[in-house]
Amino acid sequence: MSTRHQSRIADFQDVLREPKIALGKLRELSFSGIPCEGGLRCLCWKILLNYLPLERASWTSILAKQRELYSQFLREMIIQPGIAKANLGVSREDVTFEDHPLNPNPDSRWNTYFKDNEVLLQIDKDVRRLCPDISFFQRPTDYPCLLILDPQNEFETLRKRVEQTTLKSQTVAKNRSGVTNMSSPHKSPAPNSLSEYEVLPNGCEAHWEVVERILFIYAKLNPGIAYVQGMNEIVGPLYYTFATDPNSEWKEHAEADTFFCFTNLMSEIRDNFIKSLDDSQCGITYKMEKVYSTLKEKDVELYLKLQEQNIKPQFFAFRWLTLLLSQEFLLPDVIRIWDTLFADDNRFDFLLLVCCAMLVLIREQLLGGDFTLNMRLLQDYPITDVHHILQKAKELQDSK
Structure with a gap:
């Protein structure tokens, strides 16, 4: 050292x-x-x-309060609703109309259960392919949720709930920017079916199952936005960082701490995930255009080249901005970039400069490329030292 x-x-x-x-x-x-x-x-x-x-x-008391609050969320939104599912096993004469799966009331517990399953299936599909270039999320956690795995709680884990449901998940063909597949070409393809994953013994949980639970609880608590594809790429680096903390006393509570940090982070970037706000001043369209206006100010030749080729910022900057660059680089580099982004006192204004720096650093390739080559370059950003990108972004900031 x-x-x-x-x-x-x-x-x-x-x-x-x-x-x-x-x-x-x-x-x-x-x-x-x-x-x-x-x-x-x-x-x-x-x-x-x-x-x-x-x-x-105040740290000790606040942490104890928040972690207990998260346990309460688990009891109220996973364990107790799971007991409703157990009503399948009671005798027919004991089932009330409220308990019946065919109850048409939109507020019934069964109707809520079925709607939750639709959200859960999308979450499940996304978290199973988190960071496929590393094995971390497929490995068992040292701290499975004892509350969830308690045999006294008659309910099914979210993983089993997905495996047992008869609902079909719909393949997301295109994201909101019109570009298929939000995954990065840098990352290895994930397994296509549940059977390709190692089945862990009872009493064990893989790290991806913990992330699934975090996202499910978030969706239940935030019905206005619920779950949007890509949120898994935001929570993944947070959870990985906390779940690999060398201090076991902190690592043990990685799930609850990740949930609240993710919730706080989403409160700052959630507008990027809300389609109705796309064209507002706080929406993603405005931010993408800001990347180009900054580029025009810093490198007008490159800006005009991209304009001439009709390469719109939504073709690449949508993913860069919405997912905080989490799919453009390998996980250690993403974490390093997030150090800087979280430290930004203007809250992610620096991200716009980072995106601009990424363009400037490959300007020669972009200036010499045609539309097809440049699109491939921007949607599969070349592996580079992220320190150079951050340094260039700082230079752009200082030159204002």
Whole structure:
């Protein structure tokens, strides 16, 4: 370990040791990358995403309260509804009209169960192919949810619920930008069927099952947006970071902590996922156009070339912006980029500059390419050192 790196670790430790965290100083340090040693990144992300307050003395009570709240969500939205499913096993004369699957009341528990299954099937399909280039999400967690696996709770896990349902999931042919398949060509293809995954023994849970539960609870608590394809790519790096925390006391609660950090992050970027807001000033269309207007200011020749070829920003920037670049790079690079994005005090304005920097850094290839080559280049961004991208984005920021 270099002396400079040791010095950076000491700087973070000094800031995090204070009774009240100096947020400005923490942002400044984090912008240049957060060391992974000692769980520093996990702790910093929790602060930068407003999960932990700046006053250290309140951390213990707040964490206990939030983690208990999450357990309550599990009991109310997974375990208890699962008991309704168990009504299939009671005698016919004991089944009330409210309990009956054919009850036409839209507010009935069965109708809610069936609607939840439609959302769950989409979540399940997406989380099973999370980060297929690494095995982490297919491996069992050291901390399966004991509340969920308690044999006293007569219910089916979400995985079994998906396997047992007779509903058919519909293949999503196109995303909102009109481009098929939101996955990145850099990443290996995921298995196509449930049978291609190793079946874990009872009492075990794979990490993807934990992510599935987080997204399901989020969808239940946020019916206005529910679940939109791509949210799995947002929660994945968060959960991976917290679930690999070297501090076991933090790692044990990765699920609950990820849920609240994801919820806070979504509160800031959820407009990107709401189609009705696309053309508003807070919507994704405005942000994509902002990438091009920034490019025009910084490199008018490249801007005119893309305009001449009718390469619209939604052809590539939609995915870049909506998913915070989580599908353009391998997971370690995504995590490094997110250090900087979470530290941005203007909340993701820097992401627009990062996207602009990505264009500028391949300008020679873009200037020399035709429409087909350039589209392929932009939809499958060449593997590069993300530090160069972040450095170029900082240069663009400083030149304003």
